[in-house]
Amino acid sequence: MSGCDVLNVPACGSTRRSRSGAAVQGWRLASRVAFFALFVLAPALDIFRLDLVAGHFVVLGHDWRLGLDGLSSGAISPAQAVARVVLRAFVPIAAVVGLLGWASWRFGRVYCGWLCPHFSVVETINGLWRRAWRRPGFWERAALPHRRADGRALASGWWWRAATVVAVVGFAFLWAVTLLTYLLPPAEVWGNLVALTPTRNQALFIGVATAVLAGEFAFARHLFCRFGCALGVFQSFVWIANRNAMVVGFDRARARACADCFKACEHACPMRLKPRAVKRLTFACTQCARCIEACDTVQAVASGGPSLLEWVRAEAARAETTPFGGPERAADRRRRGG
Numbered sequence: 001m002s003g004c005d006v007l008n009v010p011a012c013g014s015t016r017r018s019r020s021g022a023a024v025q026g027w028r029l030a031s032r033v034a035f036f037a038l039f040v041l042a043p044a045l046d047i048f049r050l051d052l053v054a055g056h057f058v059v060l061g062h063d064w065r066l067g068l069d070g071l072s073s074g075a076i077s078p079a080q081a082v083a084r085v086v087l088r089a090f091v092p093i094a095a096v097v098g099l100l101g102w103a104s105w106r107f108g109r110v111y112c113g114w115l116c117p118h119f120s121v122v123e124t125i126n127g128l129w130r131r132a133w134r135r136p137g138f139w140e141r142a143a144l145p146h147r148r149a150d151g152r153a154l155a156s157g158w159w160w161r162a163a164t165v166v167a168v169v170g171f172a173f174l175w176a177v178t179l180l181t182y183l184l185p186p187a188e189v190w191g192n193l194v195a196l197t198p199t200r201n202q203a204l205f206i207g208v209a210t211a212v213l214a215g216e217f218a219f220a221r222h223l224f225c226r227f228g229c230a231l232g233v234f235q236s237f238v239w240i241a242n243r244n245a246m247v248v249g250f251d252r253a254r255a256r257a258c259a260d261c262f263k264a265c266e267h268a269c270p271m272r273l274k275p276r277a278v279k280r281l282t283f284a285c286t287q288c289a290r291c292i293e294a295c296d297t298v299q300a301v302a303s304g305g306p307s308l309l310e311w312v313r314a315e316a317a318r319a320e321t322t323p324f325g326g327p328e329r330a331a332d333r334r335r336r337g338g
């Protein structure tokens, strides 16, 4: 089974292939909802958590200890201790980092765009914020066109502002409680909450974490994804290093088709990037394909033609790394018939 099959990314595996924007977004929604549920439920289902009370990790229902207790009493030798650290700590960490690195090398920040529970919050609040204040976020003063890619007006009204505030605080609270269940027995945390009897420290943790996360979700959600998240920046660096990696490509031979467009692709981007730019300027791209879907819609309405943006790999991807021409761009133009 190829990497493309594993990731179920319909457009990858060839240098250029048509895809259905709606279908891609449907798959992406399903994967994000499933991973968000896993993020919230993993501690309660004993899939993964650190039990600070018991002093060990719990992984897939089993206690996960380094097993070094016998070292001081001489029950295990130093060589056995080193082997246990390697097998029980370094190997699992290396496997996770290796898998993430491989996916980033080939496909970019697919973890961010297709799974990450923080990015799901970013996208949800972006959509609400745009309807509420006609802007993509607090720090961007310019209003966006208040319409969808197909030209239909976006709904708006005071209730969207209320919904945005509820979503910001609600997500922050859910995240705070979830993070606490990664550290303390989930049954105790949820049980105390339901009975409205959290301990002083539990209430303090949940209160402070909710306030901090609400501030981040409201005012710095893109900034965190672009510059603050080590996982995201790691994926970006790995992706940038591979000139053949999957990237959103722009059909420059048909660039005139953009003349009548209201930059639907830029307005659709949750990371506030310019999807038509060369690769290094889309360093934080999460492969969410919202720009592709937006252009697909614009072109379908305007001319019935295909999107100017699509996922590309190999030679066409190399052309996206070349800002002022170069052999890859010339080859790309020839292939597109430009």
Ligand code: SF4
Pocket: 248, 268, 269, 270, 271, 272, 273, 274, 275, 282, 284, 285, 286, 287, 288, 289, 290, 291, 292
């Ligand atoms: S450039 Fe396109 S694929 Fe990348 S984050 Fe923005 S909308 Fe998503």
Ligand code: SF4
Pocket: 257, 258, 259, 261, 262, 263, 264, 265, 266, 276, 294, 295, 296, 298, 308, 309
């Ligand atoms: S690439 Fe597509 S969506 Fe973006 S400005 Fe051009 S026509 Fe519009």
